[in-house]
Amino acid sequence: MTSTTSILATRRGTVRKARPRSGDSFGRSLLRATWLIVVVLVAWWFLSANSTNFFIPSLEQILTTLGRDLANGVIVAGAIYSLTNLFVGLLIAAALGIILGLLLGELGWLRRIVDPIIHFFRSVPQAALVPMIIGVFGMGQGPKMGTIAFACMWPILLNTIDGVLGVEPTIRKFSKVYRIPRSLHFRKVVLPAALPQIVAGIRVALPIGITVMVVSEMFASIEGLGFYILNSSATFKVPETWAGALLVGVIGYVISLLFVLAERRLLRWYHASGSQ
Template identity: 35%
Template sequence: MRVTRGRPRLSWRAVLAAAGLPVLLVLLWWLVGGLSFYLPGPDRVARAFAGTWFSRRLLDDVLPSLLRLLAGYAVAGLVGVGLGVPIGLSPRLRATLEPVLEFFRAIPPPVLVPLIMLLAGIDTPMKVLVIVSGCVWPILLNTVEGVRALDEVLSDTCRMYGVRGASRLRRFVLRGASPQIMAGLRQALSIGIILMVISEMFASSSGLGFTIVLFQRQFEIAEMWSGILLLGLLGLGLSLLFRRVERRVLSWYHGSGAARA
């Protein structure tokens, strides 16, 4: 990687290194594709992808899935940070709640799907709650650890200068814990995509999970693989988008690290 005027610029070598493994995987797929009915070649999957997802299904299945994912992710973020901050600030509250939190965290979220269906029905609220039930834990626990590890010297400094209330929460607590909070949000994003698909496989009539299972039951194998490919592309796109947001939110943190180096 070459540096020009203080900004990193990718070289051709770095681009080729990043693209090398995907190209090799596609070539391998091309070689073994077609040897089995259940493993179509990339050309068939590409045609199925264009015919399936560049159509009405983009609005009927992909968009509802993304909206449920974003809704569940946002609720989990608010709940995780909202509960994690007071728990992290209070050693007594943390000691009281830690066994309960560890108990519920150990329960796999897919196991809760039948229970959530009984409580919330089979519509969109159920699917959002399933996503929340899995995404909230990495956000909550990382927030607790980030708040608990705040610098005591900075805390005393805030107290001496009269920085209290909402100003202390915004400028010291949330800012100081933001690297851990963003780490929890990053983990929750991948969990949310998995739970989005799982929630749509139960008593659903739309969404990516429902459509992929429908293709499998109708033996439309190329279309099923195109749905799996779309999920991977969506996950990649959301990950890259999150990385940009994280870089902007934590610009002060990375900048201080670069200055120390």
């Protein structure tokens, strides 16, 4: 069970890595990777152009609306609010998840005792937490960050534990034989060895965080992207609703792309050693 998220995450990592880089030109591979997107967008554009269904606006209309609201700052203000919540929540989750994960990974007896508790918390439906936490602690920004942090913490924690368990026994013995001080052992031996797993855990947590962010704003908020989407749909501004949902998707994609780039930099040594 413990390895659920990590298996998926690491395999995803390998999927990306394993993509064959054959000798053909950059332009051709770019074309091959993007033609389908273009086809989908063009098809959407023309199929929806003469749409008479009130609930399915044309793509042109959606994009014009999106451009208008991006320009007049309605969306930007909402996005800043949402993304602040997301990043603070993720930061808290990562800090707690990594520290607790390192501890539990090292202390085998404690890990075995609390294992069912961790898995239980992980199974609690994150979206259902939103009405509870917001209902009890109020509508402010703090409870939203708290909910995001709570939901994102478990995959990071579980992956960190996995990472610590995966540290080479020989390295561990070395550290013991040379009597490396406890804090140095944590910082310089265990943490770097577990880092690939930790990063994979954060990548699993990222979409969870974005989902909880949107849900928390749809449920109770007067700000943010989730509120923009829900408010538009409640007032029958159909193109705005589509535009908002589309934008959240694009933001989610861009964040995960940026994360992959950051990961490549951070784990350059790891990927380099893997390809040898």
